[in-house]
Amino acid sequence: MTAADIDNSDRGFVPPYAPQLTGKEGFIRATWKFMRNPLEGFGPLAWKQPIVSVPTFGFKTHTVCDPEGMMQVLATESHKFTKSPVDARILGPATKEGLLSVHGAQWKRQRRGVAPMFRPRHMAELAATITDVIHDFTHILDRRREIDLNLTMADLTFEVLSRTLLGDPQGVDGRRLRRATRKAVTAAGTLRPDDLLPLPGWVPRPVPPGGMVALRTLKRSADILLGRRDEDAPGDDLVGLLISARDPQTGEPLTQRERRDNLIGFFIAGHETTALTLTWAIYLLAMCPDVAGRVRREVLNVAGRGDVEFDHLNDLIFTQAVLDETMRLYPPAPMINRKCREATVLLERNIEPDDHIILNYYIMHRAPRLWDRPGVFDPDRFVHMPELKARGSAFMPFGAGPRICIGAAFATMEAKMVLATLVRDYDIFVPPNCYPRPVMTVTLRPQGKIPTQLKKV
């Protein structure tokens, strides 16, 4: 099926989706499908029910596709669950001692340490730097006939990350670092048969050779960035905050390993997710020129022809709705895992210690029992129903509870500034037969390239 085959006249555009299992596949075929693309590894029950439980090697795996269950695991009973050993094995080689992986008091100390970077009043300052990056980036775009949309957005968001959060990354080759980050995530995030076994987090998970080189690049770059700072006056960007963070009780600083693993965690978590949101949003707008026209008119009304600035962002209501609808259809982090550590009852199921929980945002965001016309790209649903974004709703691209994405406000600001500027200043063309299937390797990526032309208006 291609975009041209889809009737987008009355019902609206149905963008690419991951086909679900029919329920008639045997165990081996279903497992193979799950390993190849986890988005395609769930059958009709997961799409119909709030929770599906299956026995897996001596414990149970519960897939939760429902806001009430998600809130219980992530927020109200978050103390009864912990990050899963699967995540520990996948993320461990890159960022074992960083915020993405640690627990308890260590997590609290690290989260407190970096929180000032993401405070609302800091956002306006960071927005000015994002504007500079967008200027430089559009000069490069103007010289290119065609771009690979996903890679170009990744270059852009990595540049934003470097200049806003990492200070002046001199001595580190940004492009090389970005490529190494992608390679490390791809190598680590591709599922293997042993990932389905109940192995504890400390069992090493061999990384393929290309991934090892990428990991070495990440570690060396993080060491260079940290090593160039003065311990007594480290600065107030993310690198500086990691150096000055202290335990409120003991006054102990983070260890060198914690500092490095956190920086690598931010390379991983802080750019590809936003790049993917922009990639899918631009793709959807290229396929729906009438919607792109509405975004352009809104941006012209709010910001005129000048820079899209921090003060404009709250008034870009339809542009925000396009981003929300994009993250509903393509949540950049489509599933996250937890392990149960204290027995509880979840959506009327008994959950035992060591049971595995998959929080499946991809299915929750598209479940017919929760959404009207779930497969259709319809940003207006977020304009007309602001309750879709209330706490505990079925829309949770940034997670929930204490471990909710720390970069959510930053990512939203960045994506809105970039999308608003590009859609106002360029006509976007993607071949009509481009219909890239969503695939999951930790993040939700389009399969293959999205060749894109941006023509200055």
Ligand code: HEM
């Ligand atoms: C559209 C963009 C983004 C999406 C959809 C997203 C999504 C998420 C989700 C779902 C989680 C929760 C994971 C869990 O509970 O296991 C998370 C955590 C996290 N995110 Fe994001 N993220 C985005 C952008 C960013 C950015 C820009 C940064 C940093 C600059 C960032 C840094 C982090 C970190 C450090 C965590 C771990 C927080 C903790 O465990 O305390 N993310 N993100």
